[in-house]
Amino acid sequence: MSSISRRNFIVSTAAALAFSLSAPAWSQEKPQIEFLYSPFADYAPFFVAKELGYFDEFGLDVTLSPKSGTAETIQMLASGNVVSGAATWGAGLFNSINSGATVTIVATLAKMPDTVPSPSPLMVSEQAWQDGIRDVKDLKGKRVGIPGPGGFGLYSVAKALEKGGLTVDDVEAIYLPPPATAAAFANGGLEAGWSIEPFALQLEKEGLGRRLVEDHTFGTELGFIAFNNEFAVENEDAVVNFLAAFLKAARQLDNGGWQDEKILDIVSEYTGTEKETLKGIAYTIRSEDGSIDLTSVREQEEFFRERGALEYEGPIDIESVYRTDLLEKANALLAQQ
Numbered sequence: 586m587s588s589i590s591r592r593n594f595i596v597s598t599a600a601a602l603a604f605s606l607s608a609p610a611w612s613q614e615k616p617q618i619e620f621l622y623s624p625f626a627d628y629a630p631f632f633v634a635k636e637l638g639y640f641d642e643f644g645l646d647v648t649l650s651p652k653s654g655t656a657e658t659i660q661m662l663a664s665g666n667v668v669s670g671a672a673t674w675g676a677g678l679f680n681s682i683n684s685g686a687t688v689t690i691v692a693t694l695a696k697m698p699d700t701v702p703s704p705s706p707l708m709v710s711e712q713a714w715q716d717g718i719r720d721v722k723d724l725k726g727k728r729v730g731i732p733g734p735g736g737f738g739l740y741s742v743a744k745a746l747e748k749g750g751l752t753v754d755d756v757e758a759i760y761l762p763p764p765a766t767a768a769a770f771a772n773g774g775l776e777a778g779w780s781i782e783p784f785a786l787q788l789e790k791e792g793l794g795r796r797l798v799e800d801h802t803f804g805t806e807l808g809f810i811a812f813n814n815e816f817a818v819e820n821e822d823a824v825v826n827f828l829a830a831f832l833k834a835a836r837q838l839d840n841g842g843w844q845d846e847k848i849l850d851i852v853s854e855y856t857g858t859e860k861e862t863l864k865g866i867a868y869t870i871r872s873e874d875g876s877i878d879l880t881s882v883r884e885q886e887e888f889f890r891e892r893g894a895l896e897y898e899g900p901i902d903i904e905s906v907y908r909t910d911l912l913e914k915a916n917a918l919l920a921q922q
Contacts (some may be wrong), residue, residue, distance in 0.1 A: 615644055616823035621652040621661065621670030622858045625763075625781045626704070627695040627807060627869045628671065631854040633834040633848055640787050641889065643826035643918075649855075655736050658811075662688050668816040669827065673808040674885045676894035677737035682906055683897040687814035690907045692828055693877045693913075694808035695869035698831040703799035705738075705781045705807075707745035708788060710770035714795050718776060719797060721749025729756040729780025730766050735894055737807055738763075738779045740885050744805075745779075745798035753892075781857040782866040790862065806881040807869060814906075821911060828915035833922075835871050845867060874916050879903060 622628045631649060634640050638649040652658055655672035662670055663686040671694040671809050672678065681688065697704065705766075707729075709718050718724065724746070731753075732738030750820050763784045769775040770793040777797060780788060788794035807904060808830070817824050825867050849860045856863075872878070883904060 589741050600857070612638050613619065614870060615641075615646040616820055616826075617648070618823065618827060619647045619648045619650055619667050621658050621667055622649050622855075623652060623671075626852065626858075626863070626866060628855070629838055629848075629852045630831050630834040630871075631671075632795070632851050633838065634830040637834070637847075638826070638850045639830035639833050641837050642694040643830045645823060645826055645830065647827070647830075655733070655808075659686065659688060662811055662813050663879075665813050665815060666754060668813045669811070669845050671808055671810045673737035674732075674806060674882055675737060675739075675876075676892075679886055679889060680896045681893075682901050682903065683895075688906060689814045689817040689904065690877070690903070691812060691817070691824060692810045692831070692875035692912050693806060693871050694810055695871055696807050696878065696881070697802045697805045698868070698870050699803045700798040702796065703802070704785070704867045704869045705741055705760050705779065705802065706785055706796040707742060707777060707796040707798040707801070708766070708770075708780050708785060709777045709797045710773075710794050711792055712770070712773060713776040719824060721746060721751060724777055724913070725751055725755050727756055727776035728759050728774065730761050730769060730775045731758050732762055733760055734758070735889065738781075740888050741802050741805075742779045743888065744801040746802060748798050767793055774916045782868070783856055783862055786866045787858070787863055804878070804881065805821060806885070817908065817911070821914075824911050825914045825918060828912060829918045832915060832919055835875070836873060837869055838868075839873075875912050877907065879907075 619629060619867040635647060636650055645752055652670065655675055656677050657676055659681050661667040663681065691780040729742060731742050739753065746752060761769065763781050766775065766778040766780055766784065767788055769778065770788065812824055849863050851861055853860045883900060886901060
């Protein structure tokens with residue numbers, strides 16, 4: 586090796602060593618996070634953060650994996666099979682906190698806007714509409730589709746039925762996921778059903794359903810983002826960076842991002858929904874800082890207590906599993922950009 590080559594080799598090696606000593610740990614080996622999601626528009630911030638490189642920007646290697654529902658998410662997070670995911674508030678989550686499930690809640694997923702149209706309306710099938718079901722009170726004794734017996738969908742349906750003086754016990758509850766509502770409406774299997782975007786607008790466009798109630802859950806917290814507790818404790822920086830990427834994407838969406846063709850392409854791919862449909866849907870929103878309205882959560886907890894679905898007395902200690910400190914750090918990190 587010539588003296589020039591040797592000198593260049595020494596300089597380049599020294600520079601690389603200096604960089605490795607000064608660079609943050611995640612720049613050398615990115616923390617890996619698998620996140621469970623549903624193919625709903627509510628999860629758009631995660632799709633955007635992944636495809637526009639925000640997770641990479643904050644030094645993370647994030648994999649987005651589809652899930653079947655809230656119960657699966659809580660179970661997998663608590664067991665450590667997956668480290669992160671989002672789910673709706675419900676009886677299962679409240680009971681799991683009471684039993685000591687190792688889950689750390691870090692931020693809101695989404696909440697209902699204070700306006701109509703609603704992202705999660707109670708809909709009536711076109712056939713039922715033609716048969717004369719035009720008001721909530723007409724649903725007494727009818728078949729109503731609900732995502733599950735203990736989650737936000739049930740709470741939302743109950744609030745909608747209140748508009749007609751009914752309760753969930755006054756209808757025949759048929760538990761099925763929102764994507765299945767279209768077939769049930771088409772074959773006469775349901776008179777009404779809870780839906781969520783983009784499926785609600787699809788039902789309208791296909792002439793299968795109409796919106797019956799939309800003003801029943803204004804401002805209600807829909808869901809939350811959570812991590813396995815052990816992971817959150819041992820990888821606080823990774824959680825903070827994940828939240829910063831989420832907040833960046835969420836703010837982009839909530840401030841006109843839904844008009845961006847690139848973003849529509851991304852959400853279309855993850856939800857299996859045509860871009861033109863996405864342009865017309867009603868969107869859920871988030872608090873700008875990602876904080877959770879615990880008053881809204883307490884109202885949902887009380888609903889499930891009244892239905893006898895909770896295994897404990899008194900309010901659950903949500904604050905014990907809600908790491909607001911990590912969310913505050915994520916907001917501070919984002920503010921530095």
